[in-house]
Amino acid sequence: NAGVTQTPKFQVLKTGQSMTLQCAQDMNHEYMSWYRQDPGMGLRLIHYSVGAGITDQGEVPNGYNVSRSTTEDFPLRLLSAAPSQTSVYFCASSYAYGGLAAGANVLTFGAGSRLTVL
């Protein structure tokens, strides 16, 4: 059981380049999300999805796109990278985030992808 798998672990981009961070989970979780973690700040939500074909914006969505064609995969696309997008990105999933059942709101995180934009 691999959990949440993110690729790549490290990436360096030049300003204006585009790229996709990959996220896959094998736990059949309906809810998937992307966070960014910056020094001196808490984790901030970028985008989330409650199931295949359904996505929505989080707290800091500008400059990022997402899609959810399958339950397993939730890629994050940077359309035109900027130095302000230098960060560590985490994908997280939950079997029923927002629900009332015990454990429904627990997030399982991937190991992270460290992105540097020059």
Added chain:
Amino acid sequence: EDQVTQSPEALRLQEGESSSLNCSYTVSGLRGLFWYRQDPGKGPEFLFTLYSAGEEKEKERLKATLTKKESFLHITAPKPEDSATYLCAVQAYTGANSKLTFGKGITLSVRP
């Protein structure tokens, strides 16, 4: 606006020296308060969820408590392997769009 403040920012303990980490919060209708552990270069790992004031949860050397304004993570007789960053987060109301607000984290170092 929901807010989470964790203190201290960093804590250095000697092995066996018990202490507490603080998480103060303001939230419009608490659905749950979460503690996560994060090791360097890894993603956060779930520790506890607390739902109501007075609730306590324990796991090995860790014990989490909750009041209406703050939560404490008590570490009893810590070991070097307890060294990590501990994150606190609060969730307001229910629903898939319910916001999870994270604190900045507390970096704990335990010296042998």
